[in-house]
Amino acid sequence: MTDPDESDARGLKSVERAFDVIEFLRDSGGATLSETADALDLAVSTAHIHLSTLVDTGYLVRDGDEYRCSFEFLRTGGDRRDGMALYRAAKPELDELRDETGEHTNVMVEERGYSVQLYKSESPESIDDDASLGDHFYLHLTATGKAILAEFDDERVSEVLDRRGMPANTEDTITDEAVLREELETIRERGYSINRxxxxxxxxxxxxxxxxxxxxxxxxxxxxxPRSRLTSERIETELAPALLNKKNIIELKIRQYE
Known part of the structure; x- marks a missing residue:
C-alpha cells in the first residue's frame, strides 16, 4: 500500500506541503488556519496538522488565531551567511566603499540561478530599489547578476536562462538573449557590469x-x-576604479581565510 505522504522520486508530499505553508505565511505576513487552508487548497484538518507541527518545531509562532514565520529562519540564514568567507571579507570593505562614494554598496551570491542579496551597506545620501536581505533576483537584470553571468561559460549561461527565463522588471530590462550575450562579452572585457x-x-x-x-x-x-548620480563619466572615472580595487582586496582576504 502506498503511503499518502509519499511522493515521486523527488521527495515526500508532506515535506513539500510544509514548505508551501511556510512560503505562504512568509509572503502573506501571517494568516489564520482557515486562510491557510483556503489559499493552499488543503483540508482544514491537514492544514492544522502542518501548522501545529511547525509551531512545535519552532519555525512558526501562533499569536491568537494567526500563524506566522518565526525568527528561527533569521538564525538559520544568519548563521550560514556569517560563516561565509565572502561575507566576512566583503562587509568591512563595502562599509568603507559606501563612505567613499556616498552610495549604497551590496554583496550577493548566486544560488539556483538567482542572485541572493547577502548584505547591503546603506548610505543616508543615496537611494536604490530598497531590496531586503535574502531577496532573490533574476541574474539578467541586476549588475551583480550580470557580473556573475559574465564569469560563466556559454553552456552554463544557457542553463540559467533556460531554467529561469528573462522576464522584464522595467522597460529597460534586457529580454533578448543575443543582446544579453553581447553585453556579457563587454563585461568580460571591461571587468564590470552596469544596470541602468x-x-x-x-x-x-x-x-x-x-x-x-x-x-x-x-x-x-x-x-x-540614483541613475541621475551614477553617470557614465562618474562610473568610468570614480566608481568603477573604486569597485575594482575592493574586488582585489576582497579576493585577497578570502584566500587568507582558506
Whole structure:
C-alpha cells in the first residue's frame, strides 16, 4: 500500500506541503488556519496538522488565531551567511566603499540561478530599489547578476536562462538573449557590469564578480544609487576604479581565510 505522504522520486508530499505553508505565511505576513487552508487548497484538518507541527518545531509562532514565520529562519540564514568567507571579507570593505562614494554598496551570491542579496551597506545620501536581505533576483537584470553571468561559460549561461527565463522588471530590462550575450562579452572585457534602470526604474548600479580558485565566481559586489548620480563619466572615472580595487582586496582576504 502506498503511503499518502509519499511522493515521486523527488521527495515526500508532506515535506513539500510544509514548505508551501511556510512560503505562504512568509509572503502573506501571517494568516489564520482557515486562510491557510483556503489559499493552499488543503483540508482544514491537514492544514492544522502542518501548522501545529511547525509551531512545535519552532519555525512558526501562533499569536491568537494567526500563524506566522518565526525568527528561527533569521538564525538559520544568519548563521550560514556569517560563516561565509565572502561575507566576512566583503562587509568591512563595502562599509568603507559606501563612505567613499556616498552610495549604497551590496554583496550577493548566486544560488539556483538567482542572485541572493547577502548584505547591503546603506548610505543616508543615496537611494536604490530598497531590496531586503535574502531577496532573490533574476541574474539578467541586476549588475551583480550580470557580473556573475559574465564569469560563466556559454553552456552554463544557457542553463540559467533556460531554467529561469528573462522576464522584464522595467522597460529597460534586457529580454533578448543575443543582446544579453553581447553585453556579457563587454563585461568580460571591461571587468564590470552596469544596470541602468533594468531592475528598478531610476536606479543604476555597477557590479563586479568576486572570484576564488578553484570555484570561480563565488559572488559579486556592487555600488547602487540614483541613475541621475551614477553617470557614465562618474562610473568610468570614480566608481568603477573604486569597485575594482575592493574586488582585489576582497579576493585577497578570502584566500587568507582558506
Amino acid at each position: 534602470g533594468e531592475h528598478f526604474p531610476g536606479v543604476c548600479a555597477i557590479g563586479t564578480a568576486i572570484v576564488s580558485e578553484p570555484d570561480g565566481a563565488i559572488g559579486a559586489i556592487s555600488i547602487s544609487g
